[in-house]
Amino acid sequence: MSTLAPEQTAAATQPGDDLTHTVCDCSPDIALCGTDVTNEPWADGSEEATCVVCRDLEDQGCPKCSR
Numbered sequence: 888m889s890t891l892a893p894e895q896t897a898a899a900t901q902p903g904d905d906l907t908h909t910v911c912d913c914s915p916d917i918a919l920c921g922t923d924v925t926n927e928p929w930a931d932g933s934e935e936a937t938c939v940v941c942r943d944l945e946d947q948g949c950p951k952c953s954r
Contacts, residue, residue, distance in 0.1 A: 907934050909941040911949035919944040 907930050908918030916925040920940035936942050948954055 906938040907936050908938045909936045909945050911952060911954060913949060913952040913954065919949070 906922075908920060908922055908924055910916075910918050910924065916923065918924050918938065918941055920938050922938070936945065
């Protein structure tokens with residue numbers, strides 16, 4: 888099962904680079920796209936992922952646990 892991940896803010900290098908990622912429950916610190924989202928604030932769950940890689944991978948399941 889996938890969960891909406893934190894919105895990445897600390898790693899943004901330019902205004903407008905903030906993305907919302909998707910993570911799996913088995914590894915909540917790494918987004919499906921591979922981005923480290925450790926210590927990033929969590930989205931409230933009403934948002935869709937804005938990371939296009941995470942959005943493409945959401946329907947394929949987690950590569951670690953296959954959920």
